Amino acid sequence: MGNGDLKGGIITNLGPLDLNWSCRAYKKHQVVFLEGSFPRGVYCINQGLVKIYKRGDEGKEQIIHIAKAGEMVGFRAMFTEEPYKVAAEALEESNICFIGKEDFLNLMDTNPVLRNGIIKELSKELADRADFITNMAQKSVRERLAFTMLILIDVFDNEPINLSREDLANFVGTATETLIRLLKDFKEEGIIEVQTRKIFIRDKKRILQIAGK
Amino acid sequence: MGNGDLKGGIITNLGPLDLNWSCRAYKKHQVVFLEGSFPRGVYCINQGLVKIYKRGDEGKEQIIHIAKAGEMVGFRAMFTEEPYKVAAEALEESNICFIGKEDFLNLMDTNPVLRNGIIKELSKELADRADFITNMAQKSVRERLAFTMLILIDVFDNEPINLSREDLANFVGTATETLIRLLKDFKEEGIIEVQTRKIFIRDKKRILQIAGK
DNA sequence: CGAGCGATTGAAAAGACTCAACCACCGTGG
């Protein structure tokens, strides 16, 4: 659990930030913030993976995004002054830094580079989500699985995909059983290889094809 | 087609903006901007309705949002410096004002109220889209139709909903035929009344129920 | 008044979900 006093600053996708922060370790499945709670600051992922998700009316999770090292999470609700509409939970051992709301908003006001970076980031995500919505609405589960795998290839940085079947299903937006059946198809088609829960990509070109990219 | 010289300023959801603009009329189905083109500024809807949509791989439209008077559209891509990822088209006779990129970005830099309003707006929309994604992924078409109607009640400001069946289907994310069948169900259940293409809401409480709110 | 497009209906097929059972791996405690 470190603490910085403006020396050097915290490292993010938007460059190093010059402010106070504190870091701590999160265990797998540990909650970063809950849907409905009020934001007290932003979180920057130092190391690890964090799923951002929402619960549907029947309690089923829908994973909206998986954030990796360098990404900041939890700042959107801070701007709206409303409680979190999504939750965040560590998918593996992670190290995450916290920056207080005041500090962050102050820096936003005085640092145009950070500010523009944030605006750009928000805009990019909006475009991504329009894409996501269109996929959800129009594609078959098979196609969505391929699409999701492309995202995960990036998230896991070309390492094997390592998620529970349930998380994977909740990202694709389907039932766990359906997901498993499709994974089997992919396996039989030589697109992936599976070792217990780890998924190795063998034919990315084919995945691109199926995803319709 | 008016032209303003800083007198009074243009009126938006974020308050009046003090800058140069030019307005013009758009006919039904007229394009405001196309997916893939480069943003040259922002559009503010003076009067009318504009659908924001995206085409899926098979060319089917997915409506992401319907913007009404007072809303600004087309500024997200401006921040990312990438081409539009969505398209905008007038759903009815509309009057829309245009503000050049330079002017707008300059004002953003010097006007913290506008800037914070934009950031807040972007954040709100992100939350909305997380909701949208979850609905698409987890709800039945019937539930999604109810959810969509709630949005449209607001868009049409409690006037009857006046959209083509196809647009409605493309907003709900379903086939036109399925949508029509569900409208029939709603009609038989006394939830709505239909006059050619116009839909009158008769039992909003029930719609809320079905949407699961 | 006719053409044409949007709206509607029907029937069949496909896709996905649910439920129930079973399996396999993992860590625990005896």
Added chain:
DNA sequence: CCACGGTGGTTGAGTCTTTTCAATCGCTCG
């Protein structure tokens, strides 16, 4: 070291929703 229990993963069967395709209807605009 092994049996045990539990969780997560997998399979099968049946059902339901939704889509697709084809055909018909009926406004509305020239």
